[in-house]
Structure formats: structure tokens, C-alpha cells
Amino acid sequence: MYGCAECGTLKFIPFRCHSRFCPTCGALYSQKRAQAMSFKLxxxxxxxxxxxxxxxxxxxxxxxxxxxxxxxxxxxxxxxxxxxxxxxxxxxxxxxxxxxxxxxxxxxxxxxxxxxxxxxxxxxxxxxxxxxxxxxxxxxxxxxxxxxxxxxxxxxxxxxxxxxxxxxxxxxxxxxxxxxxxxxxxxxxxxxxxxxxxxxxxxxxIGLSRIDSYDKEKDTITFHYNRHDDEVLVTETIPAIEFIKRLIQxxxxxxxxxxxxxxxxxxxxxxxxxxxxxIHPSKKPFLQSFLKWRSGILSSFGYDPLKCPKCNSTMKFLELYFNHKRVSLEDLYEKAMGKCRPKCRAPVQTHSLSC
Structure with missing residues (x-):
């Protein structure tokens, strides 16, 4: 939950699912993966x-x-x-x-x-x-x-x-x-x-651009592809369960x-x-900034998710919710203590999120 310090507007921002098969998260994962490879070349x-x-x-x-x-x-x-x-x-x-x-x-x-x-x-x-x-x-x-x-x-x-x-x-x-x-x-x-x-x-x-339609009555999915042998466009309609079987394998x-x-x-x-x-190492932080959550939403959908819809000021982080329950940062730090590096013995208040 984010809040505006100027007008008091509250806004919830959902978590990402981080699944490779999610149209949004999977696309972001592919972009980050391709960017990491380009840095090594x-x-x-x-x-x-x-x-x-x-x-x-x-x-x-x-x-x-x-x-x-x-x-x-x-x-x-x-x-x-x-x-x-x-x-x-x-x-x-x-x-x-x-x-x-x-x-x-x-x-x-x-x-x-x-x-x-x-x-x-x-x-x-x-x-x-x-x-x-x-x-x-x-x-x-x-x-x-x-x-x-x-x-x-x-x-x-x-x-x-x-x-x-x-x-x-x-x-x-x-x-x-x-x-x-x-x-x-x-x-x-x-x-x-x-x-x-x-x-x-x-x-x-498979990309979303290749999925043409979903028929709710017949429970079928239509998608297309260019045949590898001769590049002829092929349109295929199969049951939704068969489509899922092909994906999850x-x-x-x-x-x-x-x-x-x-x-x-x-x-x-x-x-x-x-x-x-x-790519010169000095350009890494600049290019990586384009794939951050806030910049990605702005470049893809044309709006800043942290801008207040009423007064246009930048909203600030207030609270974290998980399974519809408020979670304090202190609780997160306490749960993370068991996963900290063995050398880390600092008080909970001084821990960082990366730790």
C-alpha cells in the first residue's frame, strides 16, 4: 500500500507472480535474461x-x-x-x-x-x-x-x-x-x-501475439505459427486442455x-x-534501470504507477499486505534471520532487505 503525503490518497500495488508462463512476468524475465547475456558479450x-x-x-x-x-x-x-x-x-x-x-x-x-x-x-x-x-x-x-x-x-x-x-x-x-x-x-x-x-x-x-482467440463455448484455443519448412502460415485450433498440456511439458x-x-x-x-x-560496464546501471518495475510500467503503459492520481505527486510506501493481512517489516526481518548469512549477527533493525 502506497500513500500520498499531500492529499492522503491510498493505492494498492499487487505483487508479481514471477512465473515464466505469465504474459507479463515471463516477458520481463526474458528481457532481463537477454540483457544479462548482452552484458557478457x-x-x-x-x-x-x-x-x-x-x-x-x-x-x-x-x-x-x-x-x-x-x-x-x-x-x-x-x-x-x-x-x-x-x-x-x-x-x-x-x-x-x-x-x-x-x-x-x-x-x-x-x-x-x-x-x-x-x-x-x-x-x-x-x-x-x-x-x-x-x-x-x-x-x-x-x-x-x-x-x-x-x-x-x-x-x-x-x-x-x-x-x-x-x-x-x-x-x-x-x-x-x-x-x-x-x-x-x-x-x-x-x-x-x-x-x-x-x-x-x-x-x-509462445507469445500472446500468436494466440488468436479463445472460444468459451467449445473450450478451444486458436493460435498460429509459420511452418519451419516453408514459412507457410498455419492456424491451429485445439482444446484448451490440450493447449495447456503442450505448454506445461x-x-x-x-x-x-x-x-x-x-x-x-x-x-x-x-x-x-x-x-x-x-556494452561498456559503465552503461549497465543505466540500461538496467529501464527494466525496473516503475520504469517498465511507464515505458509499456505510459503512466507512472507511483504518481498520485489526484495531485500528481509521488506516493510513498506505507504498509505491506500478504494474504490480505498486514505484515510489518520487523516481522519480515525476524523471519529472514534464519536465512541470513552465518557471519551476519547485526540487530534486526539494522538489517537490509537484501540481507
């Missing part, structure tokens, strides 16, 4: 690659979600080995970010890895070396071999393992060129990189990391701090 050209798998293997990742880690490990090993072969003595290392997507455009189960990789890397000497040629023939075969080997080692059930060995042999027979890896054009401009991060790496399962497990940083972006060395970043 080096000021160089990047390439966006997509590591895919065959349809016959998708059900293994749905039945055992721990196998999704194999996608990260396989893609990372391929990129690391490819750059290592260029200069073994200098330990040539690029910077790359791997993002897991488990959905396709029709919301079906389709796990694949999006990779944003720098076209170059830094060695032990600290000098940057530019690389503008990637051997996708090698990457396809290497990714197929690495992923199938990792999956075979992770599957422990004897019956499933025997079935997987048969499908593994068929995979080598049917996909003689390896798993399909799609590489988008080089991202030379930093604004283009930022757009790609927001569009491909930070997007939710993409909810990740608790504490599962959908975004992982590798190479230069994943390590913390003093020499790497000398590399020029895509």
Missing part, C-alpha cells in the same frame, strides 16, 4: 548456430529430463575441440552461450540447442585471433557422435539401453551426414546481436539451468577482463 562478430537431433531420439529426453544435460555437454565438447585443433599450443578458447529450447513452433516437444558463438577467441598469450570459417561438416558428425555416446552412458535401464543401441545404429545409418546444424549469417553489428538475443535466445514458449525442472556460459564467457580470469565488451 565481447565486442566482436558472433554467429548463431542451432544444434538439432533426429525425431526418433526426442522421446528419450522427455522421459528422462536428466538427458538434457547431454545436449549441453555434446555441443560444448564439439565447439571446444574445433577451436582447440586450430592452435593446440595456445589453448585457443572462444566465448559461447548455449540456450536450451524444448519447443517447436507448434509447441511440440523438440529439444535443441541455440548457440551464440564468437568468431574468434583468445589464447594463453592474451591476444585475440579472428576465425570466420566453421567446418559444419565436422560439427555435424562430431555432435552426433558425442551426443549418442553420452546418452548411451547415461541410460542405465537394461531394456531402454538395448532399445537405444538399436536406434543409435539406425541414426548412423539414416543420418550419414550427422545431425543437422543450422548456422545463421554472421552478426557483425552489435544492435543485430542484441535483437537476436531477445528474439531467439530469450523468447518464451516445457516447464524446466527446479534449478535446471536453461542458459549456460562456456569458454571466455564462462571463466573468470584477469586477462579476459581486458577484452572489449559489447
Amino acid at each position: 565481447i565486442n566482436c562478430q558472433h554467429r548463431h548456430c542451432v544444434f538439432t537431433i533426429s525425431k526418433e531420439l526426442r522421446h528419450y529426453f522427455l522421459e528422462d529430463r536428466d538427458l538434457l544435460n547431454c545436449l549441453f555437454d555434446a555441443a560444448s565438447s564439439v565447439i571446444h575441440q574445433m577451436f582447440y585443433k586450430m592452435n593446440k599450443s595456445q589453448n585457443f578458447t572462444p566465448g559461447y552461450i548455449l540456450v536450451l529450447h524444448t519447443f517447436g513452433r507448434p509447441l511440440e516437444w523438440n529439444p535443441h540447442i541455440h548457440c551464440l558463438i564468437s568468431e574468434g577467441g583468445v589464447g594463453d598469450t592474451g591476444f585475440w585471433r579472428k576465425v570466420d570459417f566453421f567446418s559444419f561438416k565436422y560439427m555435424r558428425h562430431a555432435f552426433q557422435t558425442a551426443l549418442l555416446s553420452l546418452m548411451e552412458n547415461r541410460i542405465t535401464d537394461p531394456q531402454k539401453k538395448a532399445q537405444f543401441k538399436r536406434e543409435k545404429a539406425l541414426s548412423y545409418k539414416n543420418q550419414k551426414d550427422g545431425f543437422y546444424i543450422y548456422a545463421k549469417p554472421t552478426l557483425a553489428d552489435k544492435n543485430t546481436v542484441a535483437k537476436y538475443i531477445g528474439r531467439y535466445l530469450g523468447r518464451p514458449v 516445457h516447464i524446466p525442472e527446479k534449478d535446471f539451468k536453461m542458459i549456460r556460459y562456456y569458454g571466455v564467457y564462462g571463466r573468470h580470469r584477469e586477462s579476459d577482463k581486458k577484452l572489449y565488451r559489447l
Whole structure:
């Protein structure tokens, strides 16, 4: 509850649900995630690659979600080995970010890895070396071999393992060129990189713009998408419960990391701090301020939520309510005492909210 010190007007501001599937909170989460990635990027050209798998293997990742880690490990090993072969003595290392997507455009189960990789890397000497040629023939075969080997080692059930060995042999027979890896054009401009991060790496399962209508009588939902093969617009109407089933299968497990940083972006060395970043560190606070709650409401809906509707003065925080009951800040501090860091032994009144 906020109050105006000038005219006494009171106003309640609701909490956010913080759910990734909420149209509002999920969009904000995606924006913050894309912004955090852009802060890590080096000021160089990047390439966006997509590591895919065959349809016959998708059900293994749905039945055992721990196998999704194999996608990260396989893609990372391929990129690391490819750059290592260029200069073994200098330990040539690029910077790359791997993002897991488990959905396709029709919301079906389709796990694949999006990779944003720098076209170059830094060695032990600290000098940057530019690389503008990637051997996708090698990457396809290497990714197929690495992923199938990792999956075979992770599957422990004897019956499933025997079935997987048969499908593994068929995979080598049917996909003689390896798993399909799609590489988008080089991202030379930093604004283009930022757009790609927001569009491909930070997007939710489905946007509100793709949901056309909801029929209350028939309990059906109509949505559209562009078919990946030929970009033809497809409109699909399905029961609401089926729509929900398609969505919730993409909810990740608790504490599962959908975004992982590798190479230069994943390590913390003093020499790497000398590399020029895509966004200068001095601009971070300014850009982060646009995603704060008050600024976000103002930019999205055109009004300041803390402005008094009567006298237009800035309202101040008065009280906090949870489950329709007033909660004092002292009570919050008392409850947080059990979660404080072991070194923190300060009186309750001196605690900060972050503590």
C-alpha cells in the first residue's frame, strides 16, 4: 500500500507472480535474461548456430529430463575441440552461450540447442585471433557422435539401453551426414546481436501475439505459427486442455539451468577482463534501470504507477499486505534471520532487505 503525503490518497500495488508462463512476468524475465547475456558479450562478430537431433531420439529426453544435460555437454565438447585443433599450443578458447529450447513452433516437444558463438577467441598469450570459417561438416558428425555416446552412458535401464543401441545404429545409418546444424549469417553489428538475443535466445514458449482467440463455448484455443519448412502460415485450433498440456511439458525442472556460459564467457580470469565488451560496464546501471518495475510500467503503459492520481505527486510506501493481512517489516526481518548469512549477527533493525 502506497500513500500520498499531500492529499492522503491510498493505492494498492499487487505483487508479481514471477512465473515464466505469465504474459507479463515471463516477458520481463526474458528481457532481463537477454540483457544479462548482452552484458557478457565481447565486442566482436558472433554467429548463431542451432544444434538439432533426429525425431526418433526426442522421446528419450522427455522421459528422462536428466538427458538434457547431454545436449549441453555434446555441443560444448564439439565447439571446444574445433577451436582447440586450430592452435593446440595456445589453448585457443572462444566465448559461447548455449540456450536450451524444448519447443517447436507448434509447441511440440523438440529439444535443441541455440548457440551464440564468437568468431574468434583468445589464447594463453592474451591476444585475440579472428576465425570466420566453421567446418559444419565436422560439427555435424562430431555432435552426433558425442551426443549418442553420452546418452548411451547415461541410460542405465537394461531394456531402454538395448532399445537405444538399436536406434543409435539406425541414426548412423539414416543420418550419414550427422545431425543437422543450422548456422545463421554472421552478426557483425552489435544492435543485430542484441535483437537476436531477445528474439531467439530469450523468447518464451509462445507469445500472446500468436494466440488468436479463445472460444468459451467449445473450450478451444486458436493460435498460429509459420511452418519451419516453408514459412507457410498455419492456424491451429485445439482444446484448451490440450493447449495447456503442450505448454506445461516445457516447464524446466527446479534449478535446471536453461542458459549456460562456456569458454571466455564462462571463466573468470584477469586477462579476459581486458577484452572489449559489447556494452561498456559503465552503461549497465543505466540500461538496467529501464527494466525496473516503475520504469517498465511507464515505458509499456505510459503512466507512472507511483504518481498520485489526484495531485500528481509521488506516493510513498506505507504498509505491506500478504494474504490480505498486514505484515510489518520487523516481522519480515525476524523471519529472514534464519536465512541470513552465518557471519551476519547485526540487530534486526539494522538489517537490509537484501540481507
